[in-house]
Amino acid sequence: KACESAGHIFVDRSGPKKVLETIRQAKASLKDGVSLVVFPEGARTFTGHMGYFKKGAFQLADELQLEVVPVTIDGSFQILPRTGKWIHRHRMILTIHDPIPPKGQGTENIKATMAEAYVAVESALPEEYKGMVKNDDQ
Incomplete structure (x- = not known):
């Protein structure tokens, strides 16, 4: 509510x-x-690794020619894993990356923006969580 x-x-x-x-x-x-905050994976991770990004928010940004501002949330998996029942005390770091300006319109722009955003978000994760692992419910 x-x-x-x-x-x-x-x-x-x-x-x-x-x-x-x-x-x-x-x-x-x-x-x-x-401004909209969108979680482009569409679901929380089972492993702490990022899943693939869904294109919906990137299509909207492309259509309206808006910047995309990637944000990394590091530590939330340790605080409450997806299958966890209890909250754990842990440091969480929020990294706001440089905006990605629109490059034009169309499918190729959407793919390029998604790839650039993925690299930016992943860059602020600890090494142990880098590299995509497919989530079962994606």
Whole structure:
């Protein structure tokens, strides 16, 4: 309820029309000048390693010609692993990377921006969590 009150947009994957409604809400927010925080993997990791990025947020940025600002969250896996039941005390570091400006429009731009964002996010992770590991629910 608190998330709804704060204006969070939830991705409803129950059908194509629901996904389109989510995209419409996101576009409206972005056009109003509101920044969106998107978790491009779509799910928490089972291993601490990053999964692959889904393209939805990158398509929106491409369509609206907006910058993408990669952010790395290091330490959240140790605080509460996906399958964990208890919160553990651990340091967490948030790294805000340089914005990635739009390079034009189209599929190649989307792929290039996704790759650049992935490299940026991964660069601030500890060595033990670098390298993609496919998550079972991606």
